[in-house]
Amino acid sequence: KQEVTQIPAALSVPEGENLVLNCSFTDSAIYNLQWFRQDPGKGLTSLLLIQSSQREQTSGRLNASLDKSSGRSTLYIAASQPGDSATYLCAGGISSGSARQLTFGSGTQLTVLP
Amino acid sequence: KAGVTQTPRYLIKTRGQQVTLSCSPISGHRSVSWYQQTPGQGLQFLFEYFSETQRNKGNFPGRFSGRQFSNSRSEMNVSTLELGDSALYLCASSLEGISNQPQHFGDGTRLSIL
Numbered sequence: 371k372q373e374v375t376q377i378p379a380a381l382s383v384p385e386g387e388n389l390v391l392n393c394s395f396t397d398s399a400i401y402n403l404q405w406f407r408q409d410p411g412k413g414l415t416s417l418l419l420i421q422s423s424q425r426e427q428t429s430g431r432l433n434a435s436l437d438k439s440s441g442r443s444t445l446y447i448a449a450s451q452p453g454d455s456a457t458y459l460c461a462g463g464i465s466s467g468s469a470r471q472l473t474f475g476s477g478t479q480l481t482v483l484p
Numbered sequence: 485k486a487g488v489t490q491t492p493r494y495l496i497k498t499r500g501q502q503v504t505l506s507c508s509p510i511s512g513h514r515s516v517s518w519y520q521q522t523p524g525q526g527l528q529f530l531f532e533y534f535s536e537t538q539r540n541k542g543n544f545p546g547r548f549s550g551r552q553f554s555n556s557r558s559e560m561n562v563s564t565l566e567l568g569d570s571a572l573y574l575c576a577s578s579l580e581g582i583s584n585q586p587q588h589f590g591d592g593t594r595l596s597i598l
Contacts, residue, residue: 402584411573413488413589421584458529463584470581471540472517474527 372397372464373431376475383450384483391445393460398438402463404472405434405445414459418445426484450482486511488577488590496596502563505593509556509577515539516558517587518550521572533558534581562595570597 373396373398383389393403401422418427418434418441426435433446443460457479472477489508497503497561509516517540518530529542532553550560562569572594577589 404586406589411591413490413591414576414587416586416588419584419586459526471529471532471542472587473529476526 372400372462372473374460374462374473374475375397376458376460376478378478379476380479380481382481382483385450385452385477387450387482388446388448389450389480391447391458391460391480393443393444393445393475395441395462395473397462397464398441398471400462400464401470402435403436403443403444404459404461404463405432406459408459408477409456417458447480452482452484455480488575488588490573490575490590490593491592492593494594494596496598498598499565499567501565502561503519503565503595505560505562505573505575507558507560507575507577507590509558509575510588511585513577513579513588514556515578515581516552516556517576517578518558518560519574519576520544521574521592522561522570527574530560539581565597567597569595571595 404405404419405417422435431448436443457477459477462475491506509536513514515534517532521527536552547563552558572592575590578585
């Protein structure tokens with residue numbers, strides 16, 4: 371059974387700092403890895419999707435990497451801003467036969483202090 | 485382009501009742517997935533519908549069911565409600581499915597069971 375872990379559960383940084391969020395998964399047979407952010411009382415916003423054949427994806431100040439062999443993914447946020455404060459979740463796409471689903475980590479709650 | 489719309493936003497029910505939640509996907513999206521989010525279990529996959537057929541299913545009891553209409557709108561039904569069903573229910577849509585495409589989430593329906 372795929373398990374996805376995110377450490378730390380919460381992180382507080384001063385504005386302008388570069389930071390890394392970690393995600394680990396137990397089943398290296400994932401077909402993709404997605405990063406989302408969730409604001410309080412809201413749904414999830416897709417940030418980056420890395421296919422299993424890729425090593426990383428970039429969007430603006432965000433960069434996500436995927437290392438299937440070690441079962442790890444990282445989300446790098448450059449020059450953090452107070453507006454980046456949210457809960458960040460990673461999700462591994464797994465397949466069992468023809469069935470497919472996303473397995474989510476429990477998230478890292480990020481606070482960027484002005 | 486309008487996003488994913490979920491109705492209602494809030495719902496209060498009592499044990500033993502049943503409830504129906506609605507999700508309207510982004511125009512042109514044919515896949516709709518449903519998730520349950522609770523503080524204890526995090527985000528868990530319920531099921532995915534594609535072209536009016538259930539394509540994937542998570543590990544939830546048969547009390548949880550759904551359907552999809554020809555216009556891709558989807559409903560989720562929970563019968564014989566239990567206290568543990570209190571949660572934020574999220575739906576997500578994508579063009580072709582949860583395989584290799586970003587999922588676009590609605591803001592969810594918060595269900596409280598008294």
